[in-house]
Amino acid sequence: xxxxxxxxxxxxxxxxxxxxxxxxxxxxxxxxxxxxxxxxxxxxxxxxxxxxxxxxxxxxxxxxxxxxxxxxxxxxxxxxxxxxxxxxxxxxxxxxxxxxxxxxxxxxxxxxxxxxxxxxxxxxxxxxxxxxxxxxxxxxxxxxxxxxxxxxxxxxxxxxxxxxxxxxxxxxxxxxxxxxxxxxxxxxxxxxxxxxxxxxxxxxxxxxxxxxxxxxxxxxxxxxxxxxxxxxxxxxxxxxxxxxxxxxxxxxxxxxxxxxxxxxxxxxxxxxxxxxxxxxxxxxxxxxxxxxxxxxxxxxxxxxxxxxxxxxxxx
Numbered sequence: 001x002x003x004x005x006x007x008x009x010x011x012x013x014x015x016x017x018x019x020x021x022x023x024x025x026x027x028x029x030x031x032x033x034x035x036x037x038x039x040x041x042x043x044x045x046x047x048x049x050x051x052x053x054x055x056x057x058x059x060x061x062x063x064x065x066x067x068x069x070x071x072x073x074x075x076x077x078x079x080x081x082x083x084x085x086x087x088x089x090x091x092x093x094x095x096x097x098x099x100x101x102x103x104x105x106x107x108x109x110x111x112x113x114x115x116x117x118x119x120x121x122x123x124x125x126x127x128x129x130x131x132x133x134x135x136x137x138x139x140x141x142x143x144x145x146x147x148x149x150x151x152x153x154x155x156x157x158x159x160x161x162x163x164x165x166x167x168x169x170x171x172x173x174x175x176x177x178x179x180x181x182x183x184x185x186x187x188x189x190x191x192x193x194x195x196x197x198x199x200x201x202x203x204x205x206x207x208x209x210x211x212x213x214x215x216x217x218x219x220x221x222x223x224x225x226x227x228x229x230x231x232x233x234x235x236x237x238x239x240x241x242x243x244x245x246x247x248x249x250x251x252x253x254x255x256x257x258x259x260x261x262x263x264x265x266x267x268x269x270x271x272x273x274x275x276x277x278x279x280x281x282x283x284x285x286x287x288x289x290x291x292x293x294x295x296x297x298x299x300x301x302x303x304x305x306x307x308x309x310x311x312x313x314x315x
Contacts, residue, residue, distance in 0.1 A: 080273030088189035107287025134162030163232025199247030
């Protein structure tokens with residue numbers, strides 16, 4: 001009788017062993033999954049209808065290089081840069097304090113995007129300064145705090161990168177470039193403060209269309225302790241494809257950023273008279289982390305442990 005009971009009690013144990021082994025195989029087969037969470041630093045859609053409110057991430061205070069309010073106007077949903085300026089003009093905003101820039105660690109990327117639309121006829125010239133979009137570390141430079149600010153910045157101040165592209169009204173010579181700010185001069189409209197083209201596309205047989213929305217994307221990825229991959233892309237509208245210029249900087253002057261700036265050249269025959277900016281965003285993209293999911297195994301282990309205790313077995 002005792003032998004019979006012992007044999008009966010062994011059967012469930014063998015059964016549970018098989019289930020346990022199956023659970024281990026199932027958990028291991030699930031394997032690793034990438035887990036990451038982007039951090040939104042800026043999500044500006046001009047929903048408040050003004051450009052004077054600093055309330056990150058939903059709103060930045062934007063400062064124009066022009067003194068006339070007519071040059072940069074806002075309404076619910078967009079900011080318009082216009083006014084017939086014959087040279088370059090810019091808007092500048094801060095998403096972190098001058099002393100607390102956001103660091104990009106190895107494996108991480110910082111991504112700046114801006115959605116814009118040409119509102120008037122595009123000049124027939126071919127100028128790579130048509131629109132620039134940049135990320136910078138103010139690094140001791142003057143803080144822009146009012147319209148009309150466009151100080152001559154010293155070398156070593158507002159270090160960073162900008163993307164630029166030409167905006168030819170005629171098809172045949174559309175391209176993007178990456179440039180690095182290393183010298184002295186104006187923040188984003190001064191050519192003297194920048195390197196030459198570091199990464200560029202060839203000439204693309206395409207052009208922009210008035211009234212269409214386009215997306216600019218400036219991505220700075222830190223691939224090593226002393227290496228940044230920088231790319232600048234233009235897409236949207238009726239463009240046949242995304243136009244991207246890229247560059248690998250093995251001696252970056254900065255790996256931290258707190259400033260975003262956008263500039264364009266006015267209606268001087270080589271640019272356009274006005275543009276609408278409907279959205280600006282900045283996000284930190286972390287390095288994907290790897291996590292093993294053993295939830296099915298853990299849940300089954302608990303259930304088995306309770307069942308075994310009820311039957312009088314020990315683990």
